[in-house]
Amino acid sequence: MKKDLGVVCAVYPMPVLMVAAYDENGKVNVMNVAWGQICDEDKIILFIGAGKRTWLNIQASKAFTVALADEAHMDVADFFGIASGNKINDKFERTGYHAVPSDRVHAPVIEEFPVTMECELLEFLHTEYVDGIVGRIVNVKAEEAVLDEKNRVDPEKLHALMFDQFQNGYYATGAKVGRAWNAGAGLMKK
Numbered sequence: 001m002k003k004d005l006g007v008v009c010a011v012y013p014m015p016v017l018m019v020a021a022y023d024e025n026g027k028v029n030v031m032n033v034a035w036g037q038i039c040d041e042d043k044i045i046l047f048i049g050a051g052k053r054t055w056l057n058i059q060a061s062k063a064f065t066v067a068l069a070d071e072a073h074m075d076v077a078d079f080f081g082i083a084s085g086n087k088i089n090d091k092f093e094r095t096g097y098h099a100v101p102s103d104r105v106h107a108p109v110i111e112e113f114p115v116t117m118e119c120e121l122l123e124f125l126h127t128e129y130v131d132g133i134v135g136r137i138v139n140v141k142a143e144e145a146v147l148d149e150k151n152r153v154d155p156e157k158l159h160a161l162m163f164d165q166f167q168n169g170y171y172a173t174g175a176k177v178g179r180a181w182n183a184g185a186g187l188m189k190k
Contacts, residue, residue: 013162013171016069016077019046020099020108021057028092028099028108029053032081034163036066039134044119046133050126053085058133062121063105066135067113071159071172076112078170104139114143115153115160 014034021029031054035047044066048055058064069077076095083091092099099108104118119135148154159172 009165012164012166014165016161016163016170017046018067018069018077018080018110018113019048019054019064020067020110021054021064022061022106022108023053023057024060028110029057029085030080030092030110031085032069032077033066034081034165042137043122044117044135044137045125046135048131048133050124050131055124055131055133057085058121059124061106063102063107064119064121064133064135065102065105065107065109065116066119067110067116068158069161070114071161073112074161074170077161102139109141114146114158116141 015036017033017036019031019033019036023029031048031052033046033048033054037045039045046066054064076097079095080091083094085091088094098111100111101107102109102118105120107118109116109118117137118139118141119137122134122136125132125134142153146153146158148157155173156176162171162173163169164171
């Protein structure tokens with residue numbers, strides 16, 4: 001029997017996305033965003049509140065990168081979520097991580113995270129109910145260590161973090177348990 005839980009953020013898993021952008025002086029800022037998703041084959045939407053340092057930086061630079069956080073870098077990924085760039089001036093520098101300029105957009109690529117999407121700003125959404133940033137993915141970079149033999153990202157090698165809003169936990173991707181567009185194919189024949 002199901003129990004009523006009230007209003008909770010009941011989508012699981014949520015991605016753990018590292019959104020990076022330069023400020024007007026070329027300084028790197030990174031933010032942990034769990035509320036983001038692919039919204040078309042070459043587009044991503046990030047639900048970031050207006051006024052956040054990352055929002056302001058993307059507004060100024062018109063570009064950003066989105067990296068998939070992984071288990072090996074969980075501590076820094078979490079720090080990027082709890083530390084505000086509006087309050088901590090040396091937020092990125094404290095981590096000892098390294099950023100290199102993207103060769104596709106005016107945004108930093110954080111070298112420690114294994115998969116990074118390079119994005120150009122398409123639009124800001126600002127309504128009574130939602131603030132969001134829509135970007136076009138112009139390229140994806142991935143470390144060879146997380147690729148399969150066909151140069152596709154292998155989730156079993158990536159160990160991407162997933163955020164659990166029920167208990168505020170992080171989990172890493174695990175074993176493949178089925179094949180999409182195939183696991184339910186048998187029901188098509190009924």
